[in-house]
Amino acid sequence: MDIRHAIHPEHAALLDTDELREHFLIEQLFSGDAPNLIYTFYDRLIIGGIKPSGPVECAVDSAVIGADYLLERREMGVINIGGPGSILVEGKKIAMADRDGLYIGKGNRTMVFASDDAANPARYYLLSAPAHNVYPTEKITFADAAPVEMGEMEKSNKRTIRKYIHPDGVKSCQLVMGMTTLEPGSVWNTMPPHSHQRRMEAYLYFNMKEEDFVFHFMGEADQTRHLVVREGQAVLSPSWSIHAGAGTGSYTFIWGMAGENQAFTDMDHIPMSEIR
Ligand SMILES: O=C[C@H](O)[C@@H](O)CC(=O)C(=O)O
Numbered sequence: 280m281d282i283r284h285a286i287h288p289e290h291a292a293l294l295d296t297d298e299l300r301e302h303f304l305i306e307q308l309f310s311g312d313a314p315n316l317i318y319t320f321y322d323r324l325i326i327g328g329i330k331p332s333g334p335v336e337c338a339v340d341s342a343v344i345g346a347d348y349l350l351e352r353r354e355m356g357v358i359n360i361g362g363p364g365s366i367l368v369e370g371k372k373i374a375m376a377d378r379d380g381l382y383i384g385k386g387n388r389t390m391v392f393a394s395d396d397a398a399n400p401a402r403y404y405l406l407s408a409p410a411h412n413v414y415p416t417e418k419i420t421f422a423d424a425a426p427v428e429m430g431e432m433e434k435s436n437k438r439t440i441r442k443y444i445h446p447d448g449v450k451s452c453q454l455v456m457g458m459t460t461l462e463p464g465s466v467w468n469t470m471p472p473h474s475h476q477r478r479m480e481a482y483l484y485f486n487m488k489e490e491d492f493v494f495h496f497m498g499e500a501d502q503t504r505h506l507v508v509r510e511g512q513a514v515l516s517p518s519w520s521i522h523a524g525a526g527t528g529s530y531t532f533i534w535g536m537a538g539e540n541q542a543f544t545d546m547d548h549i550p551m552s553e554i555r
């Protein structure tokens with residue numbers, strides 16, 4: 280399992296391009312038949328990607344988490360960004376169309392991910408955080424996720440934020456998860472930027488053309504750095520970091536958070552004048 284240690288902001292400011300990518304970028308999520316799982320010590324979040332040609336069981340190295348199975352003391356959020364498929368949770372089949380989400384509660388032992396058609400495979404993006412309470416396993420469709428419109432055309436950041444797993448919707452212990460879709464011609468997300476000391480965040484960028492990429496901006500507000508992020512790659516955003524992006528073309532992203540609280544509006548807004 281790919282383990283990512285937590286990096287101090289003063290250390291992060293010294294890293295070169297390769298080192299920044301090694302610590303904060305996840306390049307391979309939807310490759311091969313086995314699940315790609317990455318364990319970060321930022322709030323002990325597990326980030327994963329599965330692109331199944333046949334049915335794939337999502338198991339974890341028990342030595343890493345010190346439990347017999349992945350969700351023994353954890354919960355999981357999943358969103359499909361590929362072709363139609365299904366997830367078997369303890370043998371119960373849940374159909375997963377493109378953009379469908381699923382919350383899987385603590386205590387579920389077996390999860391099998393499948394595609395309806397191997398030629399048009401599903402791509403399951405998953406986040407798992409430690410959990411101490413059982414909340415019901417529940418599906419969230421794209422239409423279920425309440426849309427909030429943000430930004431403006433003049434700022435090239437008109438976008439719709441959809442919350443999938445959050446305190447006013449499908450409940451969880453820690454995880455908050457949703458999707459932000461940019462309007463054609465809008466390329467900026469989350470500018471003006473924010474950080475949130477109370478939570479870490481992970482971003483998955485997708486729905487972009489092969490030649491396009493997103494400059495993802497990170498770092499403390501007065502020490503910004505960037506990562507070049509391509510289709511189906513994810514970024515770890517520590518609590519001390521801004522997280523914003525500008526694409527060379529259109530894109531969509533899934534954001535997810537874990538930490539002290541689940542209040543979406545609990546952000547430390549950073550004045551534009553303080554960005555360096
Ligand atoms: O803390 C919240 C997250 O950064 C995202 O919700 C931001 C986002 O989707 C956006 O502004 O487009």
Ligand SMILES: [Zn+2]
Binds near residue numbers: 474522546
């Ligand atoms: Zn944020």
